Amino acid sequence: MKALIVIDYTNDFVDGSLPVGPPAIELDERMAAITQAYVDQGDFVVMAVDLHEENDLYHPESKLFPPHNIRGTGGRDLYGKLHNLYAEQSDSIYWMDKTRYSAFAGTDLELKLRERGITEVHLIDVCTDICVLHTAVDAYNKGFAITVYKDAVASFNQTGHDWALGHFQGSLGAVVWSAEDTILRQKK
Template sequence: MVAQALLIIDYTNDFVADNGALTAGAPAQAIATSIVTLADQFLSAGDDVILPTDLHVANDPHHPETKLFPPHNLANTWGREFYGPLATWYAAHKDDEHVYAFAKNRYSAFANTNLDNYLRERHITDLHLTGVCTDICVLHTAVSAYNLNYPLTIHEQAVATFTPNGQEWALAHFKDSLNAKIER
């Protein structure tokens, strides 16, 4: 039997809301319903829903993203809170044993975290990826998962990024280089 988990990557106000510090804007907002629908489906099937979420310190001179992006997803800020319908969903389900939210400090949800241990302890073999940004954090998480031999499904209607070109390139890369199934 296949044990699977849904990862909802970085779906926060800073990445999604119009006034977020590093927002993907309308494309990211458009996937809110798809993400929550998938979360409900996975949870009702007894599968895990995992929410790896960026956590940064403003102007950290040791973090490589400081040179690339404005401060975002800072601890204890509105920007790091889950966006819209996902915030409501998480508030209702955060105490469920199959819901796991954790901080990450790199693009990949596997880098410097216990995600691989969490998955293996629960005998989870297949990963379904959603969230933002398709060509950054979702992509790097997918590459890490591939390198750890996790079969991948990317939910096209539940991932978004800054540009159509970035979205198109990442989806092709998932399929052609990581052997991911693209769920439309």
């Protein structure tokens, strides 16, 4: 059994206070199409969404990045078509707040996956070499098989993005596929 984990496709990460910018904006339709395909198949779909508190000086990211994904702000809303999809189908998608790079750190994600018998996680979103990477490393360490859709992840810089894609395959044994060639083709 598999699950789709959609990581941090929010206004702040796409074109807000900590923007990936055009590479993330270009994913808008693909994010929604992939998510819809997994919902339609009855797979477990997780929105793993970064959550920060205003003026939190103790969070380690506060020294690395400008404030982003602050509780109660529009920057934390899902971006574009994914926002609309979630609004229409929230009963089929598990929303999970996360406060660290990895969707596993300090959350109930592993419990939710194990109780459903899920052994394989599929990852999409931003940032390839930060939150997607750390989630993939934790998934690997917990024994989950990993698939990353290379045409459904983006990062602040192409070098980090390319390095992470190689790392997924070479060091974590992940399958790195094109969503266009796999899940979206099956849907058509």
